[in-house]
Amino acid sequence: MTGAGTDWTALDALPDPAVVVAPDGTVVHATPLLGRLLRRAANELAGRPVAEAVPLLEETGRDWWACRRPLDPDPGTRRLPETELTLVDHAGGHRPVLLTARRAAGEQAALVVVLRRGERRRRLDAARSELVSTVSHELRSPLTSVKGFVKTLLTKWEQFTDAQRRQMLATVDADADRVTRLLGELLDVSRIDAGRLPLRRSMIDLADVADQVIQRVD
Missing domain, CATH: 1.10.287.130 (Signal transduction histidine kinase, dimerisation/phosphotransfer (DHp) domain)
Incomplete structure (x- = not known):
């Protein structure tokens, strides 16, 4: 799975914003949720340098793309650990996000970056x-x-x-x-x-539950 020859639109169904980055550092695909988070149309991000299209700052204020260099080829690293960063939107606003990234298979593999909202x-x-x-x-x-x-x-x-x-x-x-x-x-x-709790539906007597609560309070 490389950058240009792959249909990445399936990522649009993800519940979190995502961006696909080519090995040369340009945006291949951005999901609509990412566009909404950045306050600009997602299709405007394609082809732009990812560091400009999706600005990410470390806690120190440094550019994460430049410091971490996640696009450098490293056969031993397929997945980047979750990292707390700050996303700078198109209006200059700062939003806390949690970043995870995974390199797709192949020598010229694209990098798939998923951002979860830090507020949540x-x-x-x-x-x-x-x-x-x-x-x-x-x-x-x-x-x-x-x-x-x-x-x-x-x-x-x-x-x-x-x-x-x-x-x-x-x-x-x-x-x-x-x-x-x-x-x-x-x-x-x-x-x-x-996410491992099985839910079992059953009928309950609300009056009995209310009585138990009252007894505990008393």
């Missing part, structure tokens, strides 16, 4: 951090309760009646179930993030 990644990272903070807080409460009841029973067992002991142990059991449920939900989130 940052939102996901923020949501993930918030989730971890929330789960940590939710775990601390039942664990503190379990620790307190167990310590009390160990040190003052003889001071409680059988009914009081059963009540305290029932509370410990309920809190342990809560911790197990929270850990299961956290694992589900990690599976969703990895």
Whole structure:
């Protein structure tokens, strides 16, 4: 798969902006999403030097194309690792992007560059951090309760009646179930993030769910 002789329009169906670069550094094909991200028509990019058509800056402000030189022939490198960069659009605006690139097969192989919007990644990272903070807080409460009841029973067992002991142990059991449920939900989130969570539809009683939530709050 080289540059000029290949139909690259199939890339237009990708959910992320992409550009195909010939070995001489000119744009072979740009997807409509990339044109939208750059605020110009995608067909205007073809034939232009990629460093001018798709300006990418490193964190230091240096030109990524010139510094990284991804078009230099390197038989041992087919894929470039994901890199955080800044894309400069046609109006001079700066947009954070995540770049991945892969060299097509062949001696004169084109380079296929895919850009993912960095804003989405940052939102996901923020949501993930918030989730971890929330789960940590939710775990601390039942664990503190379990620790307190167990310590009390160990040190003052003889001071409680059988009914009081059963009540305290029932509370410990309920809190342990809560911790197990929270850990299961956290694992589900990690599976969703990895795209490996099978979804099973089932009927639920909304009134029963609402009652459970109210009981937890109370």
